[in-house]
Amino acid sequence: MKFQRRSSEPVSLNLTPLIDVVFLLLIFFMVSTTFDQSSELDLQLPEAVNGQSSDQATSLKVEVPESGPIYLNGEAVEDLAQSLERFLEAETVPERVVVIADERARHGQVTQVLDALAGAGLSQVSFQTRYAP
Template sequence: MKFPRRRRDPVEVNLTPLIDVVFLLLIFFMVSTTFETRQALELELPESESGQAMEAAPVTVVVTGEGDYRLGERVHTAGTLGDALAAEAEQAREHGLVIEADGRAAHAAVVRVLDRAAGLEIRRVRIATAAAATTQAETP
């Protein structure tokens, strides 16, 4: 006895719901992710009339008005600054070190950074300043 063969429908996978879910997940992660570049510190940089524009250096030490030090994303005290700077010394020797000191910071705090840099043989040290505001008197 010969049985008739059933005709099978071709198997299809509908990708439309899968694509919808992927796009919804992509939108969810894009909206819920925070993009944090660098925390802003309220610094009053000293003004300089003879300052020159420079490229950003990979090693930057920030001296706050309270006398704290910030290297990268970590806050350091005077005691831990030397070890933290020693970890970045090779890169600082190659590309230079930038010191961003608040105008209200004590002179001793800036000298401490310069002293640690000299002890690690970092020779290219720059101090960040703000451009001086030039005011011209109006003539009658």
């Protein structure tokens, strides 16, 4: 008995819907992703193994880079003492001050920052570091 062969069409896979879904997922993840920018300065923070996490919101940040001006809440300042006076006149006294000093910053510059903070009557000062497990 002789069977007649059926002519079969070649199987093809339509990839257009798959590509559409992949692009939609790509767009979704690009839009929903947030980036943490803790500081716009390139600071190398010193590492600390012992310490505690700082979950409280601070109202005053003083950044001391390796070189260049000191930053008060993200703005470069020439004279920290005068800038602190203006800040305290415009705002309420902050509960805490965080000093973010680059590990390569001069000790004298950090000491000047601490002196200006003490002169402004700010005594709740802490230092930010990187955690080194």
